[in-house]
Amino acid sequence: MTFLEIEAFLNIVQHGSFSAAAEKLYVTQPALGRRIRALEEELGYTLFVRNKGVRHVELTKQGQAFIGLAHRWQALWNETQEAALLSNEKSLYVASVGSLAAFLLPTVFQTFMREHPECCLHMTTLHSADAYSYVSSQAADLAFITDPMYSSQVKTTILFREELCLVVGKDLNLPKTLKLRELDPRQEIRTRWDRNFDAWHRYYFGSSAVPRVYLDEMGFLQYFAQNGDNWAFMPRSIAKSMVASSPVSIHELDVKIPQRTLYYLYRLEDASPYQEKLLTLCREKLRGEDGIYLVEEDGGPFFEGNRPSKAESGKRTRVMKE
Numbered sequence: 001m002t003f004l005e006i007e008a009f010l011n012i013v014q015h016g017s018f019s020a021a022a023e024k025l026y027v028t029q030p031a032l033g034r035r036i037r038a039l040e041e042e043l044g045y046t047l048f049v050r051n052k053g054v055r056h057v058e059l060t061k062q063g064q065a066f067i068g069l070a071h072r073w074q075a076l077w078n079e080t081q082e083a084a085l086l087s088n089e090k091s092l093y094v095a096s097v098g099s100l101a102a103f104l105l106p107t108v109f110q111t112f113m114r115e116h117p118e119c120c121l122h123m124t125t126l127h128s129a130d131a132y133s134y135v136s137s138q139a140a141d142l143a144f145i146t147d148p149m150y151s152s153q154v155k156t157t158i159l160f161r162e163e164l165c166l167v168v169g170k171d172l173n174l175p176k177t178l179k180l181r182e183l184d185p186r187q188e189i190r191t192r193w194d195r196n197f198d199a200w201h202r203y204y205f206g207s208s209a210v211p212r213v214y215l216d217e218m219g220f221l222q223y224f225a226q227n228g229d230n231w232a233f234m235p236r237s238i239a240k241s242m243v244a245s246s247p248v249s250i251h252e253l254d255v256k257i258p259q260r261t262l263y264y265l266y267r268l269e270d271a272s273p274y275q276e277k278l279l280t281l282c283r284e285k286l287r288g289e290d291g292i293y294l295v296e297e298d299g300g301p302f303f304e305g306n307r308p309s310k311a312e313s314g315k316r317t318r319v320m321k322e
Contacts, residue, residue, distance in 0.1 A: 007025065008036055008039070009036060010067075011025055012032075012048070018057065045060070045062040047060060047063035047066060048060065076139055090118050090274070091120040091122060092119055092272055093272075094123050094124070094278070095125070095140040095142070096125060097127065098216075099193070100262060101123070101144075104237065104282075104285065105123075108281045115277075128145035128146050131145045132149055135267055138267070141267075141271070142264060142265070143265040144262060144264050144265075145263050145264075145265060153269075154265050155267070158261060159279075159282065159294075160261075160286050161262075162260055162291055162293070163235070163236045164193060164235055164257045165251075165257065165291070166251045167242065168248060168250075169227060169247060170247045172230075178251050178254070180254060180255045185205055185209040190213065190214045191214075193233070196259075197258055200258045201233075221234070222242055222245070225242055225248050228248070236290060237292060264279065
């Protein structure tokens with residue numbers, strides 16, 4: 001898999017045809033076709049439906065799924081080139097789940113950049129499942145996640161726990177205190193906060209409940225909340241920021257909503273010298289926030305390596321039951 005092959009694929013997707021992509025890349029259509037065939041041979045499946053006489057391309061199911069992977073591959077390639085160019089510069093590579101990246105980290109990053117102007121900060125949003133490979137492969141120095149895994153190369157440590165709450169659009173005219181059965185799942189803005197919350201949601205609403213909107217990207221959350229006729233479960237810190245600018249209010253529920261737990265990851269070896277500086281700023285931001293329970297530095301790792309200790313195993317059991 002080469003940069004030219006990925007570039008060819010993404011340009012065809014963007015411009016809708018082989019001819020337009022070839023013109024954009026200043027190559028012939030046969031040369032472009034060879035790049036795509038080489039990519040498909042390496043992947044083991046076809047990316048485009050070949051229909052003679054059809055001007056605009058059509059992606060196969062595998063081709064649709066490959067778009068996100070291609071963008072990530074290209075982003076990593078670009079970062080490796082930047083690293084080569086900036087080899088003498090001081091850098092910190094941070095990855096995070098979307099909810100933290102959208103609502104907490106921006107203010108922390110502003111302070112970090114003001115206090116460390118010599119450092120070049122790189123930020124990537126990703127899912128928890130991808131974070132371990134990013135950190136272990138040195139694509140990220142530090143990652144913030146919600147769903148931990150075991151790794152022999154990456155240390156996982158709890159940063160904080162946070163209360164989730166019910167946020168209701170004012171147009172629904174619902175009472176301040178609600179019973180769970182009064183919530184219509186068809187009006188929910190559904191977001192995946194962590195595995196623990198997902199299990200709780202399935203227990204009370206069932207796996208067949210269809211929400212009004214399912215969001216995988218936190219940047220859209222406030223946009224949909226502005227309609228005023230939806231409801232959602234969300235961290236209290238995010239809810240408080242939305243109440244001030246959106247037609248929503250925080251409500252009490254007759255069922256206890258679980259907390260979510262946020263973790264940070266870093267490599268066991270060659271930790272970045274800026275890692276602890278950023279974590280210190282995160283803790284300063286979190287300390288004293290309503291509904292957030294900060295795990296201080298001496299709280300120890302959630303687990304380290306492949307096998308947690310007995311104490312850490314007990315800690316994990318308590319977290320997952322909360």
